[in-house]
Amino acid sequence: MATTLTERYISATITSLPPDSQEDVRAELEASIADAVESRLEQGEHPVEAERTVLTDLGDPAALAASYADRPLHLIGPRYYLAWRRLLKLLLAIVPAVAVGGVALVQIIIGAPPGEVIGQAISVGISATVHLFFWVTLIYVILERTGTDTPDDWDVDQLPEPRSTGAGRGEVVASVVFVGLMIAAMLWDRFRGFVWIDGHDGGMQILHPQLWPWAILGLVALLLLEVGHAVLVQLHRGWSTGLAVANTALAVVWVSVLLTLLGNGLLVNPEFMSLILPGGGSEPETARVVGVLFVLSVVGTAAWDITEGWRKAGREATRRGSSAGAAR
Structure with a gap:
């Protein structure tokens, strides 16, 4: 015996409902559908067309069942979407970069070839990103x-201070990534070398071999201080006179260290210099020009960094002064 469209519709609707509520929903639907069909029959519609129209108006049985069970038909609704997005953005800004840097560092230390280092780093970066999306979304x-409550409800205390000149989280992450790349480059230069020439055992170092280990450790410490300074600017929600002074001091130390090493012939590997300079570096004029260009670039970069720091500190002081005056 063939079942009617109404019976098929009701059966499809109650199948996914808890057993203890199926009969109640069945009775309710049978009554409401019958009333709706009866109303259309009184208006002169054909019985078959009336039934089809009523069932079509009710919509997808799965959607109707979800409404009875109070079950969401979306992956992540508005209640949790913003919290999900905030957490995902934070983790994506940190975890993949750290994973890529860590894997690249390990591969460099164990002496892997450049192609393998790059391949492994990219693979781990992609894998970390995919895992973050999957697990955070799943949670x-x-x-x-x-329907679990989360402590991420918004209130007015979470409103950020206006910040026109301070460093954002992106700048801190960029600083961490830059320092990681610099340290990785130093390790690569020491253990693998950047310049490969015929007849040379392994790659040739660019930095002077005598920098290892203490001078390199000092340079790494300066790089970490730069990261710490960026973090302080972020925590302080902007630049201040004290942070500008610290930035100036770091820049001066950087210039002093680099120029001292250069003046004592301890910054660049002599073999590398003799390889890249015309005449093997035997022409004093050529070496002098290269040295002057290096000094100008180091001093110019430091001067720009110092100027930017004081400019941002001045603008931040002006902004805060204006805010204080408006509050009074």
């Missing part, structure tokens, strides 16, 4: 389905 899907 919030579970929270959505279980």
Whole structure:
């Protein structure tokens, strides 16, 4: 015996409902559908067309069942979406970069070839990104389905201070990535070398071999201080006179260290210099020109960094002064 469209529709609707509520929903739907069909029959519609129209108006049985069960039909709804997005953005800004840097560093230390280092780093970066999307989304899907409360409700205390000149989280992350790349480059230069020539055992170093280990450790410490300074600017929500002074001091130390090493012939590997300079570096005029260009670039970069720091500190002081005056 063939079942009617109404019976098929009701069966499709109640199948996914808890057993203890199926009969109640069945009775409710049978009554409401019958009333709706009866109303259309009184208006002169054909019985078959009336039934089809009523069932079509009710919509997809799965959607109707979800409304009875109070079950969401979205992966992550508005209740959790903003929290999911904030957490995902924070983790994506940190975890993949750290994973890529860590894997590249390990590969360099164990002496892997450049192609393998790059391939492994890219693979781990992609894998970390995919895992972050999957697991963070899965956590919030579970929270959505279980209706668990989260401590991420917004209130006015979370409003950020206006910040026109301070360093954002992106600048801190960029600083960390830059320092990681610099340290990785130093390790690569020491253990693998950047210049490969015939007849040379392994790659040739660009930095002077006598920099290892203490001078290199000092340079690494200066790089980490730069990261610490960026973090302080972020925590302070902008530049201040003290942070500008610290930035100036770091820049001066950098210039002093680099120029001292250059003046004592301890910055660049002599073999590398003799390889790249015309005449093997035997022409004093050529070496002098290269040295002057290096000094100008180092001093110019430091001067720009110092100027930017004081300019941002001045603008931040002006902004805060204006805010204080408006408050009074």
